[in-house]
Amino acid sequence: MSKPIGIFDSGVGGLTVLKALRGRLPHSDFVYVADTARVPYGRKPKEMVRGFASEIAWFLQKLDVSAIVVACNTASACALPDLAERMPVPVWGVIDPGVEAARRVTRTGHVGVIGTKATIASGVYQGKLIAAGLMVWAQACPMFVHLVEEALADSSEAEVLARHYLSSMPRIDTLILGCTHYPVLAPVIQRVVGAEVTLVSSAEVTAEVVSRAFMNSPDGRGRVTHYVTGGVPAYQHTAEVIGGVDGQVIPLDVTRLADAGVIAG
């Protein structure tokens, strides 16, 4: 039997990546870790997020996954490439695929990126986009994650906040949604930035890149197992905003996760 692919996020946002991956690898098995006990990562210090990512990666490693997808822009920005160097299996983040897609899509070379405070403050997107020869505008949108988790993606609050965050946006032709929650907000963002701006979803392009590296396992059963640190019913309820949870959901004690991470990492 082929091994499952491990995926993790601070919460439900990474389910957009999982969904995109399952669309491309329908027979593969997946293990998804949602660290809902410590969500959101977006305002936490870089070292703290790096520690969380390491703990979860080692937990996945013990479950014998074939690869790890860091389905969280904040964790990707804070923990990669260090985490990839230390893990015995391949580790994929969501940032490089987004940068690569933006480079491919843009006609004018003027690109924007939006994300959490930590993601934007890390400067990782900006550095990579500039290194690719592009002009870059970046904006932290800390309240966007909460719009999604509060099921307010299609609300007057979303409209008000999107106009607020994007009011100073210069003329760009491509905007990277640098947070795995943001695809849920794509309709309101598209309305605010106008149809002439192409939105790049890091969830979709990451699935594209990762699925290229994996043959679709003919012997997998397309099963997903979720491990959640913050209580099972609470997770299932929040996950409804991203289409709900398909598969078994197992509680994971965040204290023991931390211990395991410290010992193994």
Place this chain on the structure above:
Amino acid sequence: MSKPIGIFDSGVGGLTVLKALRGRLPHSDFVYVADTARVPYGRKPKEMVRGFASEIAWFLQKLDVSAIVVACNTASACALPDLAERMPVPVWGVIDPGVEAARRVTRTGHVGVIGTKATIASGVYQGKLIAAGLMVWAQACPMFVHLVEEALADSSEAEVLARHYLSSMPRIDTLILGCTHYPVLAPVIQRVVGAEVTLVSSAEVTAEVVSRAFMNSPDGRGRVTHYVTGGVPAYQHTAEVIGGVDGQVIPLDVTRLADAGVIAG
């Protein structure tokens, strides 16, 4: 030795109540439970919140507290008065003190209340205020909790959202801050509603009512012990927005908490 007073909230919001209580009962000991693994409660179904409140109340009961303060408007709205009837110790919520204070403060009898979706949807505040003979306006402000936890209480986002939520407010002279996070937003709310509106903080008035029932224990040491379901460093980091954590912080496995609640409750 006198027993500690138990307090709980979904997260850090109830620390505003704890702080107000410690100011009035400096020698009393307190146990504070923060259910950060399952925060926020504000959008979760009433039955789910009721279950969380019951689990935590029984956990506090086992620690032999003298009384329980539900320092969370959502939990108070969803779980009281049932919880109080089932617990062997006195249980205080934050809603009755807020209603009583508004009744005392208002000159015109026109009162408003803002809170989470679940609090406002429960209609508990509205029912009690109307029963007290007042005219009532109510507004759910689901994004306010997140402004506080993202350390954005004094930001352009806070200004934009406060204007949005309060734009339809009729002429009132008293506004109840019906969420223990909201005192942190009082400056921006006061600016938006104008100086002629008196803000009633449910944290402050609850501390007033509860402290009247307790003699300040001369044999207590004024100690606080925190139990958190969602990881200790993450809690300490988020709590900085409400003045930080004073006292020991002990991790609490949310899975075992649920088991304990089911068995005992």
